[in-house]
Amino acid sequence: MTDAIARALDRRLDALGLAPPPLDLPPRVRDDLREVFGHTIDPAALTIRRGHVPGVPHPRAFALPGLIYLGADPGVVGTTAGGGRGPRATPTLVHELVHVWQGRFLGPRYVVVALAEQGRRGRRAYDWRAVLDNAVLDRAHIEQTPRAFPVEAHAQLVSDAYALRYGFTPVTASAAPSRELQAMDEALTGLRAGRAPTLRRRAV
Numbered sequence: 657m658t659d660a661i662a663r664a665l666d667r668r669l670d671a672l673g674l675a676p677p678p679l680d681l682p683p684r685v686r687d688d689l690r691e692v693f694g695h696t697i698d699p700a701a702l703t704i705r706r707g708h709v710p711g712v713p714h715p716r717a718f719a720l721p722g723l724i725y726l727g728a729d730p731g732v733v734g735t736t737a738g739g740g741r742g743p744r745a746t747p748t749l750v751h752e753l754v755h756v757w758q759g760r761f762l763g764p765r766y767v768v769v770a771l772a773e774q775g776r777r778g779r780r781a782y783d784w785r786a787v788l789d790n791a792v793l794d795r796a797h798i799e800q801t802p803r804a805f806p807v808e809a810h811a812q813l814v815s816d817a818y819a820l821r822y823g824f825t826p827v828t829a830s831a832a833p834s835r836e837l838q839a840m841d842e843a844l845t846g847l848r849a850g851r852a853p854t855l856r857r858r859a860v
Contacts, residue, residue: 662720662722663722675705676708676725678703678706679704681700685732689745689753692844692848693847694849696757696847702723702724703724705723705725707725707726708726708728717729718752718755719752721759724753726748731746731748732749733746745818747815748815751814752811754811754814758807761850761851761852762852770808773808781806782809782812787805787809814844817840820840
């Protein structure tokens with residue numbers, strides 16, 4: 657689905673009075689998001705709505721090119737969250753913005769890929785730690801060609817990195833926290849550079 661089609665559908669819902677209200681991002685939130693995404697996307701140019709599509713049985717957030725519906729998530733929180741220095745974008749909004757980024761740098765096929773991942777793996781599709789674990793193999797496999805990082809896991813990795821950096825609920829530490837922090841730093845660096853993440857299988 658293209659940006660034009662997604663926006664046309666949203667305008668149709670809005671004309672019928674069925675679209676949820678738009679979310680205007682405060683300047684502080686736009687500044688924070690610019691630190692995360694650089695100039696790869698402009699959140700202020702997107703249509704972001706607080707709510708979900710009427711008739712959809714679940715309130716989950718989702719993103720299409722140029723369009724985000726936040727479902728039950730508020731999108732922006734006040735001073736009691738995000739380290740007490742609000743307003744801040746929620747990690748869910750950042751997750752959906754990564755999908756917009758993916759649409760720009762991977763193409764609209766990311767929507768089909770994300771749906772396939774969710775259908776095949778359910779909530780496990782978001783588990784970027786498992787993705788890293790599966791990339792650690794014997795030394796004999798070090799030279800394998802890098803493969804694409806799953807799109808849902810990539811979005812959740814960036815969301816968790818944002819949550820850690822901006823004072824939301826800390827990411828649960830694992831047996832290899834330094835590896836996780838490195839993955840977060842690499843994901844944020846790649847995001848600002850417009851570079852899709854890949855996995856090169858590594859030796860233990």
